[in-house]
Amino acid sequence: MDSGELLQRIREKKSFLCIGLDTDLHKIPAHLLEEEDPVFAFNRRIIDATHRYAVAYKPNTAFYEMNGADGWRSLERTVAYIRELDPSIFIIADAKRGDIGNTSRMYARAFFERMDVDALTVAPYMGSDSVGPFLGYPGKWVILLALTSNPGADDFQFFSDGRRHLYEQVLVMAGAWGTEDNMMFVTGATRAEKLADVRRIIPGHFLLVPGVGAQGGSLEEVARYGMNDRCGLLVNSSRGILYAGDGPDFAEAAAGKAGELQAQMEELLRERGLI
Amino acid sequence: MDSGELLQRIREKKSFLCIGLDTDLHKIPAHLLEEEDPVFAFNRRIIDATHRYAVAYKPNTAFYEMNGADGWRSLERTVAYIRELDPSIFIIADAKRGDIGNTSRMYARAFFERMDVDALTVAPYMGSDSVGPFLGYPGKWVILLALTSNPGADDFQFFSDGRRHLYEQVLVMAGAWGTEDNMMFVTGATRAEKLADVRRIIPGHFLLVPGVGAQGGSLEEVARYGMNDRCGLLVNSSRGILYAGDGPDFAEAAAGKAGELQAQMEELLRERGLI
Numbered sequence: 001m002d003s004g005e006l007l008q009r010i011r012e013k014k015s016f017l018c019i020g021l022d023t024d025l026h027k028i029p030a031h032l033l034e035e036e037d038p039v040f041a042f043n044r045r046i047i048d049a050t051h052r053y054a055v056a057y058k059p060n061t062a063f064y065e066m067n068g069a070d071g072w073r074s075l076e077r078t079v080a081y082i083r084e085l086d087p088s089i090f091i092i093a094d095a096k097r098g099d100i101g102n103t104s105r106m107y108a109r110a111f112f113e114r115m116d117v118d119a120l121t122v123a124p125y126m127g128s129d130s131v132g133p134f135l136g137y138p139g140k141w142v143i144l145l146a147l148t149s150n151p152g153a154d155d156f157q158f159f160s161d162g163r164r165h166l167y168e169q170v171l172v173m174a175g176a177w178g179t180e181d182n183m184m185f186v187t188g189a190t191r192a193e194k195l196a197d198v199r200r201i202i203p204g205h206f207l208l209v210p211g212v213g214a215q216g217g218s219l220e221e222v223a224r225y226g227m228n229d230r231c232g233l234l235v236n237s238s239r240g241i242l243y244a245g246d247g248p249d250f251a252e253a254a255a256g257k258a259g260e261l262q263a264q265m266e267e268l269l270r271e272r273g274l275i
Numbered sequence: 276m277d278s279g280e281l282l283q284r285i286r287e288k289k290s291f292l293c294i295g296l297d298t299d300l301h302k303i304p305a306h307l308l309e310e311e312d313p314v315f316a317f318n319r320r321i322i323d324a325t326h327r328y329a330v331a332y333k334p335n336t337a338f339y340e341m342n343g344a345d346g347w348r349s350l351e352r353t354v355a356y357i358r359e360l361d362p363s364i365f366i367i368a369d370a371k372r373g374d375i376g377n378t379s380r381m382y383a384r385a386f387f388e389r390m391d392v393d394a395l396t397v398a399p400y401m402g403s404d405s406v407g408p409f410l411g412y413p414g415k416w417v418i419l420l421a422l423t424s425n426p427g428a429d430d431f432q433f434f435s436d437g438r439r440h441l442y443e444q445v446l447v448m449a450g451a452w453g454t455e456d457n458m459m460f461v462t463g464a465t466r467a468e469k470l471a472d473v474r475r476i477i478p479g480h481f482l483l484v485p486g487v488g489a490q491g492g493s494l495e496e497v498a499r500y501g502m503n504d505r506c507g508l509l510v511n512s513s514r515g516i517l518y519a520g521d522g523p524d525f526a527e528a529a530a531g532k533a534g535e536l537q538a539q540m541e542e543l544l545r546e547r548g549l550i
Binding site (some may be wrong): 024025060062063065066067068069070071072073076096097098099100101103104105106107109110111114115124125126127128129130131143145148149150151152155156157159160161165169170173202229260274 | 298299335337338340341342343344345346347348351365367371372373374375376377378379381382384385386389398399400401402404405406420423424425426427428429430431434435436437441443446510517519
């Protein structure tokens with residue numbers, strides 16, 4: 001999928017919502033624990049109920065790995081289920097991988113060949129040859145960490161050479177490694193005003209914006225500072241949607257929450273003349 | 276295991292060798308492909324043949340994930356096998372993880388509770404709350420990326436604020452997050468002379484040093500600049516040992532290579548009066 005196709009899907013669904021599948025066995029409704037694969041059972045119902053509101057899903061690998069090989073199977077089944085149900089969905093493995101070239105090639109095989117997701121989140125610390133192997137797959141994307149939404153973002157991402165912060169250096173350098181059709185950047189919603197600085201460096205790239213909802217970011221602020229003339233945003237919500245309810249109607253509660261976000265996004269897309 | 280116990284094992288085995296289990300289905304001897312779990316079959320024979328020479332094994336998660344859920348099972352079996360065969364071995368999951376606190380907690384569960392390895396490699400980009408959850412497990416270790424062995428290390432790790440490079444800033448800040456009993460740093464052997472700079476900042480911490488062998492680093496140089504009065508080194512070799520032979524005697528070839536490295540390490544430990 002290239003950026004034009006992604007924009008097309010955003011227009012069709014009137015949404016730039018990404019739903020984070022951070023599925024935690026300790027938080028899902030108790031009645032699902034009797035299922036053979038409770039994580040997949042939960043995800044399936046969430047996906048059924050919410051996919052009309054979302055352009056992307058983002059399973060977070062940590063939540064699957066905590067269940068070992070069975071968890072990895074739940075992840076594979078989830079990705080396959082989304083593909084089958086709604087082939088227009090953009091699937092992101094939120095894995096924060098990155099290693100020497102020889103090893104990144106193996107991660108690329110794992111996620112782009114075997115699991116066949118559309119995009120993988122990657123950490124920039126090890127530099128170009130740790131990112132390059134993911135860029136050789138037509139239609140697949142790297143989503144590189146730039147400015148994250150957590151408190152620890154201050155520790156190194158604002159390290160400065162006097163001209164630029166580290167996160168800006170990442171945008172400048174890595175912006176040239178890929179194109180607007182195979183690279184996005186993670187920029188957290190908890191610092192929405194910083195998105196203006198990000199946009200000065202990479203006006204055209206898509207941004208994946210976590211931190212709306214449980215982490216406190218505001219969707220309106222994100223759109224104000226981060227939206228461009230091709231939308232250029234995927235805004236993620238995880239816990240706020242997944243755990244909106246904890247009874248037998250959890251999926252309907254999740255759909256309610258996702259629908260609210262979609263309605264706000266539709267409004268923002270209209271204001272910008274994108275739909 | 277604390278640093279005193281690790282030093283004890285180094286003295287007993289007269290070795291600070293870590294063997295990287297980067298097991299690639301495309302590189303293992305063809306006759307193993309008939310086994311039910313070829314990756315585990317290969318690892319088992321490598322471990323049987325080499326464990327007398329090694330204080331640590333370091334499976335690299337990428338090589339397991341490329342085989343999906345089955346690969347994750349091979350990884351779990353490998354870790355369990357090492358534990359059973361030789362409980363004195365220090366097991367490192369080379370996973371380069373790191374995410375917001377809530378997610379890092381899940382990775383910590385995956386690797387420290389469920390899989391029960393001794394240490395996990397972690398990327399520093401997201402800062403303190405991405406690392407903290409791994410430090411709450413008595414006897415378990417974070418091995419944080421500082422100066423890596425790949426060409427891309429130059430892209431961001433040498434970004435400088437005029438006083439320090441980023442990798443030095445990581446050592447200064449993260450050196451204070453943990454202790455010499457729960458935190459090590461990855462510092463690549465391909466820049467052995469830089470280990471002198473590393474030792475000025477963290478004289479006492481253990482270092483995990485990749486890049487000896489296939490990547491071109493020299494063991495003598497690493498010891499010259501990096502060894503301290505408690506050894507303070509785990510030196511990793513992966514491909515140079517695993518793929519020393521490709522016939523039915525591959526495990527003996529691997530043992531030969533591991534034995535050579537152990538003999539060199541014994542000599543270096545003697546020179547320093549550590550054994």
